[in-house]
Amino acid sequence: MHKLLARLRLLGRAGLEGFEALGRSVIMLSRAIFGRSVFGSRYQLLLAQLYSVGVLSLVIITVSGLFIGMVLSLQGYNILVTYGSEQAVGQMVALTLVRELGPVVTALLFAGRAGSALTAEIGLMKATEQLSSMEMIGVDPLKRIVAPRFWAGFISMPILALIFSAVGIMGGAMVGVNWLGIYEGSYWGVMQNSVSFTDDVLNGIIKSVVFGFVVTWIAVFQGYDAIPTSEGISRATTRTVVYSSLAVLGLDFVLTAVMFGGL
Amino acid sequence: MELCEDPYIEMQGLSFSRGERVIFDKVDIAIPRGKVTGIMGPSGTGKTTLLKLIGAQLRPDRGCVLVDGENTTTMKRSKLFSVRKKMGMLFQSGALFTDLSVYENIAFPLRVHTDLSEALIRDMVLMKLHAVGLRGARDLMPSELSGGMARRVALARAIVLDPEMIMYDEPFVGQDPMAMGVLVQLIRMLNDALKLTSVIVSHDVRETASISDYIYVVGDTHVLGFGTPQQMLNSEDPRIRQFMQGLPDGPVPFQYPAKDYREDLLGSGDA
Ligand SMILES: Nc1ncnc2c1ncn2[C@@H]1O[C@H](COP(=O)(O)OP(=O)(O)O)[C@@H](O)[C@H]1O
Ligand SMILES: [Mg+2]
Numbered sequence: 356m357h358k359l360l361a362r363l364r365l366l367g368r369a370g371l372e373g374f375e376a377l378g379r380s381v382i383m384l385s386r387a388i389f390g391r392s393v394f395g396s397r398y399q400l401l402l403a404q405l406y407s408v409g410v411l412s413l414v415i416i417t418v419s420g421l422f423i424g425m426v427l428s429l430q431g432y433n434i435l436v437t438y439g440s441e442q443a444v445g446q447m448v449a450l451t452l453v454r455e456l457g458p459v460v461t462a463l464l465f466a467g468r469a470g471s472a473l474t475a476e477i478g479l480m481k482a483t484e485q486l487s488s489m490e491m492i493g494v495d496p497l498k499r500i501v502a503p504r505f506w507a508g509f510i511s512m513p514i515l516a517l518i519f520s521a522v523g524i525m526g527g528a529m530v531g532v533n534w535l536g537i538y539e540g541s542y543w544g545v546m547q548n549s550v551s552f553t554d555d556v557l558n559g560i561i562k563s564v565v566f567g568f569v570v571t572w573i574a575v576f577q578g579y580d581a582i583p584t585s586e587g588i589s590r591a592t593t594r595t596v597v598y599s600s601l602a603v604l605g606l607d608f609v610l611t612a613v614m615f616g617g618l
Numbered sequence: 619m620e621l622c623e624d625p626y627i628e629m630q631g632l633s634f635s636r637g638e639r640v641i642f643d644k645v646d647i648a649i650p651r652g653k654v655t656g657i658m659g660p661s662g663t664g665k666t667t668l669l670k671l672i673g674a675q676l677r678p679d680r681g682c683v684l685v686d687g688e689n690t691t692t693m694k695r696s697k698l699f700s701v702r703k704k705m706g707m708l709f710q711s712g713a714l715f716t717d718l719s720v721y722e723n724i725a726f727p728l729r730v731h732t733d734l735s736e737a738l739i740r741d742m743v744l745m746k747l748h749a750v751g752l753r754g755a756r757d758l759m760p761s762e763l764s765g766g767m768a769r770r771v772a773l774a775r776a777i778v779l780d781p782e783m784i785m786y787d788e789p790f791v792g793q794d795p796m797a798m799g800v801l802v803q804l805i806r807m808l809n810d811a812l813k814l815t816s817v818i819v820s821h822d823v824r825e826t827a828s829i830s831d832y833i834y835v836v837g838d839t840h841v842l843g844f845g846t847p848q849q850m851l852n853s854e855d856p857r858i859r860q861f862m863q864g865l866p867d868g869p870v871p872f873q874y875p876a877k878d879y880r881e882d883l884l885g886s887g888d889a
Contacts, residue, residue: 386695484713488772491673492727492779493703495695 380576387497387505387575400503408469408504409511415468416461416515417522420452423460424523427451428530432537441531442541446549448527449520453550453559454615457520459607462566465512466599470574473504474595477578478588486579501575508574512567513560520559558614565606570599625684626651626783626815627672632681634664634671639875641667643839644681649783654809654816656830656847658823659837660861662874665819666710668836669785672817673707674698686782703731706776706784710791712768714760714775720747721756724775731779746774751800765792770801777808783815784808790822802829823862827851835861 431447477500480486486496524546531537550556574595581591625648634642641664649655657665670676671683674690682691685701693701714723724743728734734742747753750770760768769789776784786805793801806829809816820826827833827847835842835850835858843850843858851862876882 390696480716483716484709484711485715487670487675488707488709488713489715490675490699491702491705491707492730492775493699494730495699 376580379580380572383497383501383576383579384505384572386495387501397498397503400499401506404503404507405511408473408507409515412465412468412511412515413518415464416519419460419464420457420519420522421526423456423519424448424452424526425530427456427523428527428535431527432531432535441535441537442545444531444537445524445527445542445544445546448531449524449546449550450555452520452523452527453555455559455607455611457516457523458559458562458566459603461516461519461563462512462570462603463600465508465515465567466570466574466596466603469508469511470570470595470599471592473508473571473574474578474581474592475588477501477504477575478581478583478591481579481581482583482585482588497579501579505571505575508571509564509567512570513563516559516563516566554614558610561614562607562610565610566603569602569606573599573602624651625649626686627817628684629671630681630684632671632683633679634667634676635679636667640839642671642678645836645839645841647834647841649815649817650832651815652809652813653831654806654818654829656826656833657817657819658821658826658833658835658861659842661821663837664839665821665836666787669707669787669817669819672785673702673705703779704782706779706781708769708773708776708784708786708789710787712760712765712772714763714768714772716760718760719756720752720758720760720763720771723760723771724778727775727779742778743774746778747771749777750774750804751797766794766797769793770797773801773804777812780812781814783817785817785819787819788821789818790820790825798825805829823864827862837861 427448428444431444432441435441435443435447477486480496480500486500489496489499528539528542532539532542577591577595577598581587627647627649629645629647632642632645632647633640647657647668657668659665667676671678672685674683674685674693677691682689684690686704688701690698690701714720715726718726721743724746725739728739728742744753744756747756750773752767752770752774755763755767755771760771763771769792773786773789789801789805790798802825805816805818808814818826818830827850830847832845833847833850834844837857842861843853843855845853850858853859853862
């Protein structure tokens with residue numbers, strides 16, 4: 356009985372701490388992105404971050420997109436060919452990528468590649484007192500450090516997801532058309548007929564916008580809130596990847612249910 | 619204890635704890651304007667914390683902090699940032715921005731807070747670098763500096779906006795004897811030439827006593843004493859004597875609060 360109560364209390368405390376952290380993260384984000392900027396040339400900071408968060412993620416995104424498209428095409432062909440409908444491979448590859456795998460896999464890769472880097476970078480700046488010294492110089496690190504990184508992630512994610520899907524579709528064509536010999540006209544034609552811009556492409560973009568917001572928010576908050584020791588930073592980095600992945604997969608279900616589930 | 623007439627910083631009834639651990643319990647500290655004030659005490663007593671309370675990076679649990687007559691404890695965030703422009707702070711590690719060169723680190727406060735032309739910025743940066751003896755290091759990155767050099771660059775950065783007050787957190791740690799002498803002179807010179815108010819937080823008794831006009835000794839959540847360095851060195855108070863003369867143990871415990879040593883060693887592991 357006593358042990359049970361203790362467990363319950365522990366659970367309660369964990370819950371409260373979770374809500375407290377959520378509150379802190381909301382305050383942090385709103386302070387970072389609302390209100391007057393302290394720095395005139397903010398867009399230069401943003402450009403620098405777009406480069407390190409977005410451009411440097413391009414390699415992993417394109418390579419992964421290419422392979423996933425190729426695998427989808429191969430798997431789809433093997434299934435569809437038994438029904439004699441291998442022309443539909445293009446449709447299948449495109450819909451899978453645009454609706455689901457593009458936004459989701461991009462977000463997962465992004466959390467691992469860019470999110471963890473953001474957390475570690477901000478956490479280290481905190482541990483080496485760079486954030487404190489910036490505050491003492493009279494510059495708000497939320498505006499100068501956190502805001503440009505947040506916006507860079509938010510902007511990069513949908514673009515990366517689109518690139519991922521496009522490259523994947525081309526990878527699918529490489530395998531389907533050039534290797535397995537599907538008629539090129541039907542690969543692209545069926546795809547064009549069945550993929551709708553608003554229902555599929557736009558919904559996919561909305562998904563990746565949501566993922567971009569959530570993943571980058573988690574990443575910058577974990578860095579900013581990290582305990583400023585090496586252990587604290589390593590834990591924060593792990594948390595970024597774990598929380599982001601769970602959030603992306605959970606939100607994907609919710610969004611899919613709303614968009615495609617006929618709710 | 620005499621209180622100075624015209625304090626630049628005034629802390630009244632200040633209490634602060636970290637979790638369960640009380641760091642300060644109702645302390646009153648006044649930092650006289652235009653003087654060098656040393657704040658001394660064993661490590662871990664909360665000297666760095668005290669500086670962060672002055673800079674309002676931490677908020678006290680109780681009591682207030684007045685900076686030049688303005689209460690920073692109730693101040694809005696945006697107002698705080700403008701008050702902080704009047705203070706320079708030299709962090710223990712230097713805290714240079716690792717993505718900027720030495721030159722850009724020092725130019726940073728100027729670029730953010732002024733509209734000076736590039737030529738003027740250059741002149742000011744080089745003057746401050748010259749003052750700390752590192753004009754030749756302008757193109758290095760912080761990772762290429764030794765700890766002592768990084769601290770001197772940070773000092774140049776802290777004074778580049780000509781603050782009214784400057785706080786030094788352990789400035790003497792890790793300086794070689796020559797740099798130490800230069801630094802001691804520099805702190806004194808900056809204070810007198812620029813009419814600054816200086817606060818030095820340190821546990822190096824000799825150096826701090828040699829340049830301070832006044833000294834606070836803190837320990838055990840309280841202010842143990844206040845006075846001129848001579849008064850502190852000759853103090854009759856056993857707790858101050860213990861610290862100033864470097865006696866290993868005395869009324870102020872050297873140990874972080876813990877349970878009885880004997881009991882701890884012999885006790886069964888059932889905690
Ligand atoms: N961020 C922090 N979180 C929790 N405790 C801290 C933190 N920073 C310092 N402390 C604790 O506060 C006390 C005072 O620290 P500090 O002000 O750095 O001491 P000093 O500068 O005098 O050596 C220490 O016991 C330290 O363990
Ligand atoms: Mg300290």
